[in-house]
Amino acid sequence: MMSRPLLVALLALLMPSAMAQSADTPGLLVMAHGGDPAWNASVEDALAPLRELYPVALAFGMADPASLGAGLGELADQGAERVAIVRLFLDGRSFLHQTEYFLGLRDDPPAQFVLHGAHGAPAGRGAGSGHGATRGHAQAGHGSGHAAGHGAASATPEPVAHGLDLALSLDGLMKADEVALILAARAEAISQSPSEESVLVLAHGTGDDVENARWIAAMERLTGDLRADGYHAVRVETLREDWPEPRAAAERAIRGYVEAETEAGRRVLVVPFRLSGFGPYRDVLEGLDYTASEAGILPHAAVTDWVDREYRALVARAGWASPTP
Template identity: 30%
Template sequence: MLTLRRAFLFLIVVTGLPVSGGSEASRVGVLVMAHGGSPVWNRTVKDMVKEAGIEHPTRIYFGMGHTKEEADLLQAAIKHLEGKRVHTIVVIPLLVSSYSEIYRQWRYLLGVDVNPGFNSTSFFPVTRRATIEFGEPFNDDPIISLILLDRAREISQNPGQESVVLVAHGPNDDSDNARWMQMLSRVCRTIQVRGRFKSVQGMTLRDDAPNEIRSQAVASLRGHVEAIGKEGSRALVIPYLIAPGGIENKVGIALKGLDYTLNAKVVAPDHRLAQWIRSKIP
């Protein structure tokens, strides 16, 4: 996924969206942060934010904040919002989990945390006057859990004889991965209780990790799907990914040769994401 992001680095921009009802005197601004990806991925995020109809000055930042150039783009977004005379900037991070290098890097760049997310960071946080209210990513939010439940239902035939496998991107760090797994278990509990599936298990692909770690993650995923088949159940594989045009195709590649049913649809697009975004704004 990291290679894909770099391939589309020229597409990483700070995007302004028209706002409904906003004015230069507005006291609250909104900064939606996304790591960025393919043109399809970025367009899906823009459409999601537009559908939310945010009534405050709004900017979308695409970038991991890994380079000085990306930090400068973030600085430009802050400058734009402060130019609208906002005193508080509500940050909405479009990430699956709080336990990631990108999440920590964004918080560092905005002066919320002291330590950067990437150890190689050699530049300072952006300058700002506005107060930052940094929100939570998707995590186990009820709205997101219900979207994932519906993704499973879309390919389900007999829930009592089906086992859902929720596959997320996952982090590089082992301690972060343990936190991802705890978060995924809470999402899985919602899906199992409400969907009445035989079982629901969360897994991480750890696609950006070193080869040895990623290979272990893939082997674990394959082993779990194989075990479901041996038990006589039907495996339903659901990607817990933000938008299309990312690594969803790699899930199928990782499971090549196994018996399972995949719903290639990810979290977005879905009309409920507009509600999720609005719920983050005071």
């Protein structure tokens, strides 16, 4: 059976854009954190096969109104009247309340905005006020975004004006079975003798104990493939990076685990549970003996699969015309 990444790639090669995208094909807006050029390029590469199948735009930043407005404007310029919004975050709760507010899917602003870009009203294409721009097919969400304290506007920012039908994804990659395959592949790439190796999967985590436990539970589920690959042990940990006291305890636990496994004569493989790169883990593990996978979840073709699957599920739930097979 042909794999889905290969199928998507073949469709992109064989089907001209004009044929792949009919006038009523819903657009896809992918929200992603964004980072350095390599980080951003990894997201662009993941979306490249999908651009031949339907209109695609990117909104970097953590629910930044300017980038949301620009992305929606780009899709409107491509002729889209309906847009499925896939949030490429690990945690589906990340910035959800803020996203819904800026898109006009709810009237109440979050208690705290996380704004890394403009700290006022949305700028550029799609800027403006008014809650009535969104029509009735939007998918309502639940939960709230992080109040991470990275910055907040002094006055409540206005929602983005767009005039499009929207459907918003609610789940993050922590619920994606594709990630289990990626984590197993990352460990396999650096493994030499699984039965003599222990795998440590490291993630960002949260400051709240209950929320952090939810992260741990999700990571445990996604390491099922790893645990079936014959490693001596598989351990998941969160660094709780932005919260000094929980982080100090997490660092002790992480270093203690690596030290204990090394002293027992086992080779330690460290796999980041991050969208891109190795993050701050090199500093945390300084002086210890381990082998690391430098790659995060991106780049990997399975991320393309997940975005495509989320997009099609949103389109189906909204009752819109189906895109290409």
